[in-house]
Amino acid sequence: MSINNINSNLGKPQVDSQKLNQQQQANNQAATQASNAKAQSTAPRQDSVSLTQSAQQLSQVQKKGNDAPVNQEKVDRLKRAVQSGEYRVNPEVLANKIAKLEAELFGVKS
Template identity: 70%
Template sequence: MAINNVNSGNQKPQLENQRLNQQQSQGQAAAQTSAQQAKSATTPRQDSVSLTQSAQQLSQVQKKSNDAPVNQEKVDKLKKAIQNGEYRVNPEVLAQKISKLEAQVFGIKN
């Protein structure tokens, strides 16, 4: 009596072909990933910064203040007066100047 071979040997090459195809697909995917990483590594990043209008104005004011002339003699005189305890603040004059500055800043007319 002849027994038919259920596993006729055809499946083994098919399984091997499937495995080979999977390995090739994985190899191609890995190669693509490596190529993308290499491309992104060589492409320079382009970072950007944007400043608000307030920040731009503040920057301009800081530049102007750095360029402003300083009366070093007057500064030294005031430092010495403060260190010696001789400098006195007139509260009425200070309050008027603060009020005037606020009016200028906020556009209020006196």
């Protein structure tokens, strides 16, 4: 037994395919125009970088450090002493040198 056309499409509005196509085209055109307007109104941005005075000074110090001569013989001697455990640090002398360096860096006279 087969049942055909139970509701006979009652209560359902008929879809006009031509009208539907026109609405879709209008929506697509509106979206395209909106994206074109946005692309035209957005000017290309120019990136820029600015360094603080501290960063500029740090960069200069790094360049000077890279250009400084290295006593490779002394570096090798210290490296061997550290690896063998013979290198000893005098904590008082180290603390004084650190304090002196900080005073020079921050302009404090000790």
